[in-house]
Amino acid sequence: MDCHPELGETPLARCPGSFATGTAATVDGRRSFRDRRRNDIEAELPGWPEGNTFAVRRLPGRIGVHLRKTVSGVFAAAWGILSDLLGGATLDYEPGRGKLEEREDEVDDFPVMWADPEDTARTLPWQLDPSRCPPRYVTEIVVTTRRLLVVGSGTTLWETERENVAAAAVRRFSLGRRDFRLSFRDGSWARLTTRSSAHTTELVELLNGSSPAPLQKNDCGDTPEERRS
Incomplete structure (x- = not known):
């Protein structure tokens, strides 16, 4: 394992994470990479594999997204009711979205990288983009004291x-x-996501200077399989 704490450094949190993905019908399942003038910069990112071209969905595509989500919700609800009637575990529904905060970055577009050349956010690795990684490849976000x-x-x-x-x-x-x-000192930022709100809250609090009790003890020597066992 290449992630070893340095002298006097303590690991605080570690969880699977990646670039976020749009959820509004216009950008569902999509993400873009922008400079500070909202130009597309994917082709300028050195060493990045080719990805899907970003485009906001037009009306027919948005209708399709709404229909798919409606059908999925109906089936999920029906399965939960059936499971409950048969004495099985009830379905744990995934919480929905909260209030829209920035229409230009969450509906009209969905940038997950906002950075000019030489900005810190532009140095983030392409492996954070799930669409560019092999199946079951996991990237993790690690926070230490340093x-x-x-x-x-x-x-x-x-x-x-x-x-x-x-x-x-x-x-x-x-x-x-x-x-x-995640905002950097130079003004660049990235939009990331984790697999649970608890992990997101923990990372945000740590990065903002708080020190809550970790969700679990982690060290840089664990593998994803060891943490899931």
Whole structure:
């Protein structure tokens, strides 16, 4: 494992994380990468594999998204009722989205990277984009007393000093409040997500200077399989 604490450094939190994904019908399942003038910068990111071209859905596509979500919701509800009647565990419904905060970045567009050349956010690794990774590839966000790191397949892909992080904030317009914006001292930012609101809250509080009790004890030597066991 390449992620070893430095002398005097203590791991505080570690959880699976990636670039966020749009949930509004216009951008559902999509994400964009922008400079500070909202230009597309995917082609400028060095070493990044080719990805899907971002485009906001037109009306027919938005209707399709709404229909798909409606059908999925009906089936999920029916399965939950049936399971309950048969004495099985009831379905744990995923919480919906909160209030829309920034229409231009959550409905009209969905940037997960906002950075000019040489900005910190532009150095984030392409492995944080699930659409560019092989199936079951997991990237993890690690917070220590000194650093913020991104780890993938047992290797440190990216790191920065904690002092380079200006702020972190939960984005309410996300499923289960799992998205958060990570802002850097140079003014660039990224929109990331985790698998649970508890992990997101923990990361945000730590990055903003709080020190809540960790959800579980982690060290940089664990593998994803060991943590799930």
